[in-house]
Amino acid sequence: MHELYKQIADAVVAMQKDDVKRLAEQALNEGLPPEEAIEKGLAAGMTRVGELFASKEYFVPELLVCSRAMNAGFDILKSKVVEGKIISKGxxxxxxxxxxxxxxxxxxxxxxxxxxxxxxxxxxxxxxxxxxxxxxxxxxxxxxxxxxxxxxxxxxxxxxxxxxxxxxxxxxxxxxxxxxxxxxxxxxxxxxxxxxxxxxxxxxxxxxxxxx
Amino acid sequence: MPGKMNPRERWSLLLIDELPDRPPVYPLVTCHAARVYNCDLIEYCTDGRILAEAQLEAQRLYGHEGLSVFTDVGIIAEAMGSKYHLREFEVPILDSPLITDTAMIGELGPPDPTTQGRLPVYLEAIDRMYSAAGDVLPIFAFIPCPFTTAAGLRGVDNFLMDTVLEPQAAHDLLDVSLKSAITFCDECILAGALPMLVDPLASGSVISRTTYSHFAKSYQQKLIAHLHRYDLDVTLHICGDTSNMLDLIPQTGADLFSFDLADVDSATDAMGDRVRLVGNLPPHGLLPSSNLSVTQGTNSIMEMGLKNPKGFVLSTGCEVPIRCEAQKLHTLINIGKNARYEEVW
Amino acid sequence: MTEPRQIDFRQWHRLFQQVPDRLVEEIRYYRHLPQAEWSQYLFPPSTHVVYGNRLLRKLKFDNSQAALRLWGFVMSEGERIYRARQAGMKVIAVMGDLGAVTPLVYSFPNIVAFYPDCLWWTPFLMESRELFDEAGQLGLGEDCCFVRASLGAFSRKAYFPKPDLCVGTVGATCDDMATVMSEAEQLGVDIHYFELPHRHDGDTDKTALSGYLENQYQELCRRLEQATGETFSPDRFRETVQKVNRMRSLIAEIKDLSGAPAASPMGAVEMMNMEFAALSYYGDLDECLAVLTEFRDLMKFRANSGQGYQNQDLRLVWVTPPADPLLMNYIEELGGRVVGSEYLIHQTTPIIDTKKDPFEALAEAHLKATLMGSSAYRVNLVIEQVERTHADGVIISGVFGSSHCPYETAPIISALRQKGIPVLSFDVVAPGKRRLQSQIFNRMEAFSESLKARKKRRAG
CATH class of the missing domain: 3.40.50.280 (Cobalamin-binding domain)
Incomplete structure (x- = not known):
């Protein structure tokens, strides 16, 4: 997995909106597929956030701030996603x-x-x-x-x-x-x-x- | 029947560390009273006379041992300027928060409880209830704690994020919310009610121990200290799951802790030597659709509660649902009334 | 010090913010016990409003710290007796004695006395019929004096802990108190009956009476020894009596100070509370002395500086305590001030001789001021008060069903009328009877108007 994805995920978990934005832009600049950056970066980060929430390390305020960071990255990446590349689970x-x-x-x-x-x-x-x-x-x-x-x-x-x-x-x-x-x-x-x-x-x- | 204590007597013994004949039975009958009284929620929430009469009527019906003055947790935030939406069949809810930008906080001041928002509704209701039954029934005015009021002023999501992103702004908002709560508490006291502090958002279901300690507990503490200066016994009610913060509750100074999703035994272990417990049949158990056994649930709570060294009040974990089934509430109350401590004398 | 004023509970609530934290922290009862959060008592009336004392919303209170302390001390008595028991002290109820036996009770260590009869003002304070109704269910209805509320309290078991012993004084005291006692005995209260001889007149053989009383006190002493497991100590008795004497002197001094200055230096209700301290010291002799000392100092200051309430010019003597404090407030509102009082507690006034044998000293003090007997004795007490305080009039607040009232009110009225002293007499009405109460208010208004007119005529 690309190191950047891990950094994006970490930045989501760390609630760092500006870092997430910067890293998302960097991913696009480096030509990484945006849908992959979303899945392996943002979504992976949110999954970890979800785990932290479930294990009661994160609570609602932290979750909200993480999602704010995630959304900032999502806004940047989703515009570049090629139609049909993301398959919905339901x-x-x-x-x-x-x-x-x-x-x-x-x-x-x-x-x-x-x-x-x-x-x-x-x-x-x-x-x-x-x-x-x-x-x-x-x-x-x-x-x-x-x-x-x-x-x-x-x-x-x-x-x-x-x-x-x-x-x-x-x-x-x-x-x-x-x-x-x-x-x-x-x-x-x-x-x-x-x-x-x-x-x-x-x-x-x-x-x-x-x-x- | 001679020799039967009245609710006021029972509570007063509990509050001076004496065992009454049995624990007071005080389910949180709030807006459900409107249903008993057959009025809509808008009338109940905006007319002190109706609120008082509905409470008295519900008390006559169920015989529970305290009157509750409570419509919604936004009561102070609304008086300060947030907009709440009143509804016929449900409790008022936040429509648009006042503080859209933290820069606005500096202009805020405490409301005048005698004129602003629906605060006068509470005061009129208390005054009427106190005149009608204050000698035998304690009256509890539910006062939202600063954390909950701040959320009502700023919007829940925004305020929760402020605690992470703009902690100083959150504290500023909490400070003015504290001043407002104190101002309102004072008027409720003068009308004849004992403030009961409610902080639904400071729940372990929503915030961490750390956030609770820094942003909720310290303000609960200050509010309780104000009331303690007048030697008043303070009940703190926190909704939802509080099991991860039980040990912190005594630090607030609360004399009674009313709680929802934690078991009585754990609460006893955490604070039973210092704090009286008020709890905690899950409110959904009182709904017509619930198949939870009220008898079983109440019996087990009562059994644990009777052992709490500092005393116990049988109650619901949170508000009795508006559509509560009367028979189920009667069952809870009857179990409570049949319980006994050892002979008084 | 602030200008003396009478303020309501709302004003006190705000004013209380200015009372330094240090004072609230320092002022405590049971100072001999390790400090506990519950021993503080300097709190404003609004605190007690919240716990159901509804009358406090209507009363006026003096705005001094000393008066606040007195109120706090009085209002905390109920809890104090419970705390005493929790702290392992023995609790002795003294009923119907009107202050006669308390000095002996307090000379035992680790003991506290309280006066259940005082529960008679609880229905008034709470504006509640609960205790009267409870007594009614036990057979004591409206034909019994308001002290029947104490029977209600015995029955409810929520106003004081079960006494280790109840001293029930009978004989020369109100019969209705004795009725309450016998009913309380049915509820399982352990009562030691103590019989007071009737008032003597000049011809009575005092030696025989004294001997009889000494015996009574000795017997009580034995019962107290049994109840407490302690031995009576004459030294401790003397020490206690010295304090009691100090209290009695303080009360006399404060009463004198209240009538002397040109403007009224204190409210009638506070004065009544102060005077009633003599019955059982509100459950803490030492602290009670401290409360009264501060109160006396304030009264002295006000007297010396000529400070007092404005517009209270009618000088009145109040006879028989009114149970309903609102009546006293009302007469003050009408321009009256209570410069003298005769509350049937003469037994609390004599100084007890500490050099004599304890029982002899108690008997002797008692005989100086007994409660029941020839009505002429009490009539003279009232007349003497009126003359000494230069009163413009007298108010007699009778209590229906109280045994002494029908016998003594009439002779007091007639003696006063003979001397040309205006008098208003009425029976206090129980809470919940607003219409009857307003009739009393009307009569008070008319009385004060006529006194004012009379004064004007005389001045003119």
């Missing part, structure tokens, strides 16, 4: 459930899934059951990911899962968020519960039968 529609506007958790999961090679359709915050089901119809995702931070809106999550199942779609449903746990996920018939973003990435692979 599509995920993601949103914070009706009644809840807290999207830190959702954004982190989105970030990590994107970094891992999934195509993300972000429905944003306060997403109703109706909005979720119509997105499932139009986007034909493989996975629907639901998040909530508040105990007060956990029932919305149950409602949305029910609505999706009523649509009889094959979409796999994953849920997460501070008040949610395995038991609750089971009780509302979600297919997967992730305790954190890293688990969400593993779960998305598992749900689609992809080996990491």
């Amino acid at each position: 599509t995920v529609v993601i949103g914070v459930v009706d009644g809840d506007y807290h999207d830190i958790g959702k954004n982190i999961v989105k970030l990590m899934l994107e970094a891992a090679g999934f195509r993300l359709v972000d429905l944003g915050r306060n997403v109703t059951a109706q909005k979720f089901t119509s997105a499932v119809i139009t986007e034909k995702p493989d996975i629907a990911a639901l998040s909530t931070l508040m105990t007060t809106t956990m029932d919305s999550m149950a409602d949305i899962v029910l609505a999706l199942q009523r649509e009889n779609s094959d979409v796999k449903i994953m849920v997460g968020g501070a008040p949610v746990n395995e038991d609750f996920a089971k009780s509302i018939d979600a297919h997967f519960y992730g305790d954190n973003a890293r688990e969400a990435v593993i779960g998305a692979h598992e749900l689609l039968g992809i080996t990491i």
Whole structure:
């Protein structure tokens, strides 16, 4: 692997936005394939960030700053990516459930899934059951990911899962968020519960039968 | 029945290191009261009379042992200028944060609690509850800690990033948030409520021990010190997972710790000789859709709680969900009320 | 020092910010114990508002540090008694004695006395019927004096720890206190009955009475020895009595200082709290002395510098403590000042002779000022106060169901009227009866108006 990729990944982990930008430009100048720089540099860095997050060495502030660094590099590299060079592992529609506007958790999961090679359709915050089901119809995702931070809106999550199942779609449903746990996920018939973003990435692979 | 303590009596014994007949039972019945009272959340969050009546009504229904004045964690940030969106069926949420650039922080000052934002709603609610039932029921005013208010002023993501990228700006914002919290606490006290400090964002689910120590704990400490100067017993509530910071909690000076995702035994090990514990049935267990056994869960929490040397309050780990199933909450409360310490005398 | 003013709890909350940290840290009770966070007590009324003392929102307080300290000391008594027990001290309840036996109790080491009857003002402070309703459920309804609140407190077990012994004084004391005691006994409280002889008049054989009282004190002493496991020590008794005498002198001195200056130097409620310290020293004799000493120093300063409240010109003597402090505040608002008081606690006033045999000295002191007996004795006490303080009028706040009130209020009124001294008499109403209370306020207003007119006429 090219030394630059490792440096890009390190800079992402070290939260150094300017370094990431400089290194991304350097990679392009040296004629390295941008999609490779994204995968082996930025995404690899974010995977490590995800691991640090899962092992509770990094927390939300660090993750946000890392992703800011990653995005800076991504902006530079993606313009040079040749169409079709990046193959998506699958599509995920993601949103914070009706009644809840807290999207830190959702954004982190989105970030990590994107970094891992999934195509993300972000429905944003306060997403109703109706909005979720119509997105499932139009986007034909493989996975629907639901998040909530508040105990007060956990029932919305149950409602949305029910609505999706009523649509009889094959979409796999994953849920997460501070008040949610395995038991609750089971009780509302979600297919997967992730305790954190890293688990969400593993779960998305598992749900689609992809080996990491 | 003669000889039965009232909630005020039970709490007052707990707070002077005496065992009451049993631990107080105080699930965090907040906006769920609006549902009991059959009003919408906008009315509940903007009208002190309605908030008070809804709280009293919910207390009459469930018989829990404290009134809670709480709508949302943005209450102070909103009064300082952030915009919050009020909704009929859900709690208010942050729409647009006031501070879009850290350079604006220097112009900020504490709000006037008697006129700004929805702070007067709290004060009116407290005053009404205190007049109606203050002799027998303690009234807890939930005050957002500086860390949470700062996030409401700056936007959550931005503020969290500030702690890494612009720590000095974060501290400046925390300082003014602290002053605001003190100002608001003072008015709540004068209206008759005991401040209960809530810091949902200072959770171990969101920030590290280091960030907690530098940016949250030190301000919790200062706020608690202010309240201690008036000899008030302070409850600190932190949502989410606090298991990685339990040992740090006593350093805040909190007299009671209300917590969510950590087990009572671990909390007892970490602070049980100094801090009274308030907890912690997972709120989702009270939802109609949940198949968690409230009986089993509460029994096991109670069993651990009764052993906490400094005392225990049976509660939920966080707010009772708005759509909580009444029967489930009754179950929790009944288990609490049937528990017993050894004979008082 | 700041100009004397009466301020509300809101103003005190802000003013408290200016009280130096050092003082808040230093002022503590139970100084003989290792310092604990709980032993501080210099806190403003707002602190106690939060814990349910709702009346404090309506009261006015003196703005001095000395008064703040007194309030803090009084309001912390409940917790203090619990802390005493936690620290291993013996807790002795003294009921119905009105200060007679406390000097003996405090002469035992590691002991604290408290006066459960004082719980009678808790319903007023909390604006709550809880303790009265509790007593009602146990059979003591509105036909019993407000001291029935203490029965409620015994029943609830949340206001003081279980006493190691309860000294229940009967005989020449209020009958309703005795009723409370017998009901409390049913709840399992260990009571040692102590019988006080009635007031004597000139012809009574004092020797016989004295002998009887000595016996009573000796018997109590034996019970205290049993309860504490300690032996009575005459030396320690003398040491304690010296302190008690100092306190009694301080109280007398402060009372004199309150009436003398042209402007009122202190609020009536603070003065009542100060005077009631004599009953059981609010659970800490040494600290109580320190509190009263600071209070006396302030009163002296104010008297010497002529400082006092503005617009309180009607000089009044208050007879029988009102239980509801708001009434005192109200008369002050109407331009009254309480220059003298007769709170039925004469037993706390005599100086005890430290050279005599302890029991003889106690008996002798007691006989100098007994509570019950010929009404003429108490009538004279009131008249003497009125004359000494040049009072414009007298307020008698009776307590319905209190045994002494129906017997003594009428003769006091008639004696005062004979002397041409205006008097207002009413029964204090229990909390929650706002309409009745406003009737009393109206009568107070009318009384103060007529006194003002009378004064003007006389001056003219």
